[in-house]
Amino acid sequence: MTEPLSDTQQAAWRAFVESSWALHNRLEDDLRATTGLSMSDYHVLVVLSETPEHRLRMGELASRLVFSPSRCTYQITTMVKRGLVRKQSCCDDGRGQEAVLTDAGMAALTAAAPLHLATVRETFIDDLDDAELATITRVFGRLGPRLRTQPVAV
């Protein structure tokens, strides 16, 4: 039996989960309306664009995005169909597959980035003072690596 949250923890959790979930939905709605991309598309494009040669093994991509294998496979399949990425066998050992950013994928990211930035500023970042920025960086900087080391259920 998991211990119930304290009042302080409950207040933080409810504020965080409802507002950040609404923010992700808003970012997704705005991104879809202006560019046709989902947030999952956008995150994949950002991650691939920052790797050397714009490519990454599927397993590493799933780990980087904290995707379950089934979610990652589904996501990349939809992006291949739209020409945003392509899959190819890994060059070093012939086993496994890499996701590779296409020119169309890079163009979609370049077009989307400034529109996305405007939403990011208006909805979240412009509201934060220096101390809050520092706490957000610290708290969520710890969260990402922790999620990657915990097993994914599906």
Next chain:
Amino acid sequence: MTEPLSDTQQAAWRAFVESSWALHNRLEDDLRATTGLSMSDYHVLVVLSETPEHRLRMGELASRLVFSPSRCTYQITTMVKRGLVRKQSCCDDGRGQEAVLTDAGMAALTAAAPLHLATVRETFIDDLDDAELATITRVFGRLGPRLRTQPVAV
């Protein structure tokens, strides 16, 4: 042209958006695997369970969850099909519709809550000290109302 983020803002944004997005995906994956509910289902059930008489006008529900009208209609339609909520005309003026929590919806929420709580503790809350909890409550407590006053794109 929106001004680019400063280095400090960029660090906070990247840490927040990637980790919180991964956390929402993890919560969703765990919730689906253990209960068959999505996070959208779960949030709707929580909101309805906390209202008097377990019912809310569709417009108020959309506002509360910061859903676009199309997202809200789609979400409630899928939940009606699964028997978790029902729609009925508003009793006071006969115009508009309310979403009403069903007994099956309440039972699904009651079954899901402890499983969800365990994930919430393990992934996020147990890691935060008191000062961090206070900052999270303050920052995200401001975010929700702000999102509700900004127009939804779709």
